[in-house]
Amino acid sequence: MIDIRSVDLNLLYVLQVLLEERSVSRTAVRLHLTQPTVSGMLARLRSTFNDPLFVRSSHGLRPTRQAIALGGDLEKIIRDIEALMQPAGFDPRLSTVRFRLSTNDYMQYVFLSPAIRALQSEAPDMQFALMRPEVTGLYDKLVSGDIDLAVTIPEFSDVKLREQLVYSERYVAVVRKNHPALGRKLTLARFLELDHCMVSPADGQFHGPTDLALAQMNKRRRVTVSTSSFFTLIELVSNSDHIAMLPKRLADKFADRLEQMLPPVPVPGFDVILAWHQRSDKDPVRRWLVERLSGFAGSM
CATH class of the missing domain: 1.10.10.10 (Winged helix-like DNA-binding domain superfamily/Winged helix DNA-binding domain)
Structure with missing residues (x-):
C-alpha cells in the first residue's frame, strides 16, 4: 500500500x-x-x-x-x-477551476455559449467542459464528481439534487422557407398530414410532448425521423418538407432558414434548470457560477 x-x-x-x-x-x-x-x-x-x-x-x-x-x-x-x-471569498479573476457541465446542444447554443463568453470576462482562466446530457444517470454522475453542474429539465433531475430555475421555454412549429404549408393557417388536419421529425434525448424514441398532447385529442402524427441533435433536426427541416416542434429561442436563431407557425395543438413548454449535488453547496466557486448563470438567464 x-x-x-x-x-x-x-x-x-x-x-x-x-x-x-x-x-x-x-x-x-x-x-x-x-x-x-x-x-x-x-x-x-x-x-x-x-x-x-x-x-x-x-x-x-x-x-x-x-x-x-x-x-x-x-x-x-x-x-x-x-x-x-479556494478561499471563501475567492477571486474569479485568479481562478483556474475547471467545470464540467452536462447539457444538450440546444442549451449549449442558446444559453451556455453566450453565458460563458460573459463569464470569461470575469474569470479568464476558468475552464468549462460542456459534456453530453445525462438523461437517466444524472444523480450518479453528480455524486461521483464526473460532472459538476447540469443544465437540464426537471424531468431528468432527481429529488435528491439541488435545483434552480433559470428560464422557461415554449415550443413553436417550424418548416423551411417556401414550404407548401405557408400562406395559410396551420390547421390540425394539415399538421397531421405532414411528415414530422423530432429530437429524442436518448433511446431513439418516436414520441414526445407533442404526441402526449395529441393523444389527449385521440390524434396521432407521423414521425419519420428521430434524432438526438437539435442541429440535425434543423438541417433536415431546412432541406425537406418535414415539420418539427422546436424551442422558440432556438427557432429565433435560425430565422433565415426556418418559418415559425403557431402549433394547432397545445404542447406544454418546459423549464430549464441548474442541478447540482448538495455537497457543493458550501463551495464558493459553484455558488458564484450558479449566481452568474442565473443572472445571465434573467437578462436573456
Whole structure:
C-alpha cells in the first residue's frame, strides 16, 4: 500500500497532463517545465505506483492499464483539491477551476455559449467542459464528481439534487422557407398530414410532448425521423418538407432558414434548470457560477 505522506501532489497533476498529451515534450511546454524535469517526475511516478505507466509507441506515449485506471479518478481528485484550496471569498479573476457541465446542444447554443463568453470576462482562466446530457444517470454522475453542474429539465433531475430555475421555454412549429404549408393557417388536419421529425434525448424514441398532447385529442402524427441533435433536426427541416416542434429561442436563431407557425395543438413548454449535488453547496466557486448563470438567464 502506498503511504500517502510520501506522495508529492504535484506528481498527480503531471500524470493527468501526461495522460492528456501523451508526450513528455508537450507536457513540459504546457506546464512550463523542462523535458528533463518532466522525465524525472515520470520516473518518480513509476516508482510510486510500481508500474511503467507509459510505454513508447509510434504515436507517442501509450498509457498502461494502470495509468488508464488512475486517470479515471485523477481529474476528480485534482478538482476537489483545487476547490479545497479556494478561499471563501475567492477571486474569479485568479481562478483556474475547471467545470464540467452536462447539457444538450440546444442549451449549449442558446444559453451556455453566450453565458460563458460573459463569464470569461470575469474569470479568464476558468475552464468549462460542456459534456453530453445525462438523461437517466444524472444523480450518479453528480455524486461521483464526473460532472459538476447540469443544465437540464426537471424531468431528468432527481429529488435528491439541488435545483434552480433559470428560464422557461415554449415550443413553436417550424418548416423551411417556401414550404407548401405557408400562406395559410396551420390547421390540425394539415399538421397531421405532414411528415414530422423530432429530437429524442436518448433511446431513439418516436414520441414526445407533442404526441402526449395529441393523444389527449385521440390524434396521432407521423414521425419519420428521430434524432438526438437539435442541429440535425434543423438541417433536415431546412432541406425537406418535414415539420418539427422546436424551442422558440432556438427557432429565433435560425430565422433565415426556418418559418415559425403557431402549433394547432397545445404542447406544454418546459423549464430549464441548474442541478447540482448538495455537497457543493458550501463551495464558493459553484455558488458564484450558479449566481452568474442565473443572472445571465434573467437578462436573456
